[in-house]
Amino acid sequence: MTVFDCPRHIVICGGGTAGWMCAAALSRTIGRAGVSIALVESEEIGTVGVGEATIPTISTFNGMLGLDEDDFLRATEGTFKIGIVFANWGRAGENYLHPFGVAGFDYEAIRFHQFWLKLHQADREAWGEFEDYSLSAVAARAGRFMRPGGDPDSVLSSMKYAYHFDAGLYARYLRRYAEARGVVRIEGRIVDVAQHAHSGDITGVTLEGGRAINGDFFIDCTGFRALLIDETLKAGFEDWSHRLPNDRALAVPSESHGPLTPYTQATAESAGWRWRIPLQHRVGNGHVYCSNHMTDDQAARVLMAGLDGKALGDPRMLKFRAGRRKAFWKGNCVAIGLSAGFLEPLESTSIHLIQTGISKLLALFPAAQPSQADIDEYNRLTALEYEQARDFILLHYVATRRDDSPYWQERRRTNVPETLRQKMELFASRGRVFRRDDDLFTIDSWLAVMLGQGIEPRGYDPLIDALPVTEIEGLVRHVRDAVSRTAAALPRHEAFIAAIAGRKPAHERSLT
Ligand SMILES: Cc1cc2nc3c(=O)[nH]c(=O)nc-3n(C[C@H](O)[C@H](O)[C@H](O)COP(=O)(O)OP(=O)(O)OC[C@H]3O[C@@H](n4cnc5c(N)ncnc54)[C@H](O)[C@@H]3O)c2cc1C
Incomplete structure (x- = not known):
């Protein structure tokens, strides 16, 4: 018989979104191997209670759990999200949309936005804004939504979506899922953490009243308290508040x-x-x-x-304080959620970072004795993800023309990380954007925010000049028309949600 060489008793400390996402994912995967999974949480302490906007990757997580999307939306009072409207960011009075999905299609190995850029630079009025070429953006502004179909050639397939949901209801939903798959929930406040005398590994936690819960692998989901990873294991914190000072x-x-x-x-x-x-x-x-x-x-x-x-x-x-743990995984403990770090929710990245924490933990799941090489790789990849998300958030603050308050004047003087500076300079030159190291945000996301914040490229891809202008105009016009026609034919978002929920939206119910 094969001996399952991995931790036998996993203890998840904390039952917020992070704790229950971990419990659900582990119960679905390693739970099958006879590993015991316990989750300790304290009702008296409660959860942070926010975290209600997501990005499209969340559907991969829900899909991995095998959740039915309609059931999930009903259980969490959820709605669809196809982008974010940013008002007053580039300049007071302006607004732009960061849509999910892609705009147009590449042609002759040239990216679509380059065609638009050439025309836009010659005649802004005639060729409009880049968001006019994104189905998600046009549908979002019109309050319309439909799930993208399976046909990869249809304009509809260019749309991507995420959700808004009630954070408390999502955690409760995942709790039901995890408990049905064997996760044991333990109520109580952790007052002590025991460590092995020589290795320093965590051996157990003690609850108020004296009950001890022992385990051989621990997931710290205790939120900002970071009870295990920091209070006990002293992993340290890399403070980013000099760049992102909102607190x-x-x-x-x-x-x-x-x-x-x-x-x-x-x-x-x-x-x-x-x-x-x-x-x-x-x-x-x-x-x-x-x-x-x-x-x-x-x-x-x-x-x-x-x-x-x-x-x-x-x-x-x-x-809160912006920044990340210096080490996310130390010994036999990994921190996931707010215990791992914090970035303000401007681009809804936190729940995504929980999800990628879980995926990486599964991909590098330890043997009974975790290997330092696995731990180092987890820490390297997680640090990179936090830094990429930080750069994207920071872009909204440094690429602005606002100077109407001391706060905005200070933001414009922020010391920009080299990684972000290079990206902005490359774009400002000829509108070029490249995705580095599996960057979470797509080229279309970077484009939307750089253009929306008011970065105007000085030129465009010179290869375009090899194509006749009439051909370029035809291509760009075709995309804009197809997007506008498709968006107009979509159902209204609230009708789509009402059909799933089986009732009218709340604001209409209150009128009757
Ligand atoms: C203002 C704000 C807005 C946000 N908006 C978004 C958003 O729109 N989108 C997004 O993706 N993310 C957002 N986030 C982040 C998101 O809220 C979190 O990533 C998510 O809720 C996960 O939190 P958590 O589970 O790590 O922590 P928490 O929700 O704080 O859970 C911590 C758990 O640990 C338990 N615990 C703590 N100490 C003890 C103890 N001593 N004994 C026993 N149990 C203990 C608590 O009871 C609780 O169950 C936002 C965060 C903030 C602060």
Whole structure:
């Protein structure tokens, strides 16, 4: 008989989105090998309770679990998200859309945006904005949505989507899934962590009241507390607040109001930005700000003044610091979720980073004795992912023409990492963008944000000049027409959701 050479008792500490995502994924995979999985959480401590906007990779995770999408949307009051509208970022009064999916198609080995760029540089009026060529962007602005079909040649297939969901309901949904597959949930507050006298490995945690839970591999999902990876194992923190200084958020739900938009809204303010996330039963709102530039009272006023429906409670404050653990995996403990690091939710990257943490842990799953080479590779890849996400978020702050407050003046003077500087310079020259090291964000995402923030390339790909202008015009016009025709024929997002939910959207229900 084959001996299963891996940890036999896994303990997940923490039951927020990270903890239950880990529990669900492990129960689906290694749970089958007879490994015991326990999850410890404390109701009294609770979870961070935010984290409701995602990026398209989430459907890979849900798919790996075998979740039925309609069932998932009903259980989490979820909606579809095909992009993010950024208001007041490049300049106050302007807005742009970062859509998911691709715009146009490459032709003669030249990227589509280069054709548009050439025409746009000659006549801006006639050729419009780049988002006019993205089905996700045009559909998002029109409040329309449909799942992309299977035909790879159809315009519809260029659309990609993610979800908005209620974070608490998602964790509960995954809890039911994991418990049905053998995960044992243990209620209680961890008050002590025991370590092996020689190796320093964690051997168990003790709960208030004295109950000990032992294991041979631990996943730290205790959120900002980082109880195992940092308080116990002293993994350290690489602080990025000199580049991303926002350190607080106020969050408040509000009643649904108006049509169910298939996008997140991120509105820049004088010392930070506000989010608006539409769910079936309510809207999630928040104001992320920098406490050096704004008081909590001022931030609350900005948040409440921006609500478009009645508040469903008082704003709740969250404090954080941008950065990442110096080591995510140490000995027999790996940190996943907020215990691993924090990046403000401007591009909804945190849940994605939980997901990639889980995938890498599965790909490098340790033998009974973890190998240092596996640990090093996990740490290398995770650090890279955090840095790539940081660069993309930072782009929104440094590529701006705003200088209307000390906060924005400071953002423009930010010391830009070399990786991002090269990307911006390359684009500013001839509109070229390359994806490096499996960068999470696609070329279309970089394009949308660089153009939207107001970076104007000085030229375009010179190879294009080998093609007749009429041919280029025909190609670009064809894409714009096809996108606009397809978007107009899509159902309204709220009708699509109502059909899944089996009821009218909340704002319509309150009118009857
Ligand atoms: C303002 C804000 C907005 C965000 N928006 C988004 C977004 O739109 N999209 C996105 O992808 N991400 C977002 N995030 C990040 C997202 O919320 C988190 O990545 C996600 O919720 C995972 O959190 P977590 O499970 O790591 O931590 P938590 O939710 O804090 O869970 C920690 C768990 O550990 C338990 N615990 C802690 N200490 C103990 C102890 N001593 N004993 C026992 N149990 C303990 C708690 O009870 C809890 O169950 C946002 C974060 C913030 C702060």
